[in-house]
Amino acid sequence: MSAAALSVDAKRQRRLVTPEGISVPVTVASRGARVGALILDFTILFLAQLAVLLFLLWTASGLVEEMIESDSAAMSGAAEFLFVIFVLLMFLFRYGYFLYFELGPRGATLGKRAVGIRIAARAGGRLTPEAVVARNLLRDIELFTPIAFIQTAPSGEMGMFGVAALVWLLVFMAFPFFNKDALRAGDVIAGTWVVEAPRPKLADAxxxxxxxxxxxxxxxxxxxxxxxxxxxxxxxxxxxxxxxxxxxxxxxxxxxxxxxxxxxxxxxxxxxxxxxxxxxxxxxxxxxxxxxxxxxxxxxxxxx
Incomplete structure (x- = not known):
C-alpha cells in the first residue's frame, strides 16, 4: 500500500468507546463505498419491486384489462384491492428493506455487506430502533425529494419556489462531503456512523x-x-x-x-x-x- 493510501486510511481512523469504557478502533467508511452500497441497495429494491409487480399482474391477469381501461372511480372492488396491495408493498419495500436489515445483528443492508461497511452508534452502545428509523426517514429529505425537484425545478413549473427548494435540498445531498466523518444529515440526527466492516480472513481458529x-x-x-x-x-x-x-x-x-x-x-x-x-x-x-x-x-x- 502506498504512503498516500496509508495517509487516507489514517484520516478515517476513529476510536469508538463502548458503554463499558473500552476503546475500539474503527475506520469510517469512504464516501465511494457508501455510494456504491446505495446503488446496490436501490438495484436490489428495483428488481424486487419489479418481480412483485410482475407476480401481481400474473396472478390477476383477468383484471389487467379492466384496470387499464377504467378510471379510479370505476375500478371494481377486486381491482381496487389489488392496487392497495401494490401500494402497501411498494411502501414496505421503500422503508422496510432498510429498517429490517439495519436493525439486524449486522447493522447493514445487503449493499453495505457487499462493500464491507455497516452502521454503528457513535456513542458506542447498541443501535436503537429509534436511531435506525430516524436516519432512514431523513432519506426522503436527503435523496428522494431532491430527485423529484431536480426533475421539475428546471422546467420552471414551480417558479422561484422550486429553484429555492432545489438549492436547499441539494445541501442535504452534499452534506456528507462537508464533514470529515462523511455523515449524512440522518447520521447526525440519529447519532450514527457508517464504518468499515471487512470480512475477516482468518487462518487458524x-x-x-x-x-x-x-x-x-x-x-x-x-x-x-x-x-x-x-x-x-x-x-x-x-x-x-x-x-x-x-x-x-x-x-x-x-x-x-x-x-x-x-x-x-x-x-x-x-x-x-x-x-x-x-x-x-x-x-x-x-x-x-x-x-x-x-x-x-x-x-x-x-x-x-
Missing part, C-alpha cells in the same frame, strides 16, 4: 492456540476455568468482538477488555497475564455458545 487450547497461561501457569454463570454474561456479539480484539493484539485495548470482563464476572486475577485470561475466556465462551446452539438456544448478545 483462536481455540487452537495458546491459553485458548490449554486453559492455562504459558507465562504464569495460572489456570482459568469459568463457570456457566460467568460465561452466561456475554453472547455471540461480544464473542465476535473479543475475537477481533485478540487478533488485533493491541496491548492497551486488551488490558481494558480484561478489566471490564473481570469486573463483570467478579474475578480479580491481577495484571500481567491479560492475553492468556482473554484467550481462555474466549474459548470457553465459544464452546458454551456452540453447545447451547445445538439445543436450539441462542444468545445474540449480553442484553438477550
Amino acid at each position: 483462536l481455540s487452537t492456540q495458546g491459553a485458548a487450547a490449554k486453559g492455562s497461561s504459558a507465562l504464569t501457569g495460572a489456570r482459568y476455568d469459568f463457570g456457566a454463570e460467568e460465561l452466561s454474561v456475554y453472547g455471540e456479539h461480544e464473542l465476535q468482538t473479543l475475537e477481533r480484539l485478540l487478533r488485533e493484539d493491541r496491548a492497551e485495548t486488551l488490558t481494558a477488555v480484561h478489566a471490564t470482563i473481570c469486573r463483570k464476572i467478579g474475578w480479580d486475577p491481577g495484571a500481567g497475564d491479560e492475553r492468556a485470561f482473554l484467550e481462555a475466556f474466549y474459548a470457553q465462551l465459544r464452546a458454551k455458545l456452540e453447545g447451547d446452539m445445538r439445543f436450539g438456544k441462542r444468545k445474540a448478545d449480553k442484553h438477550s
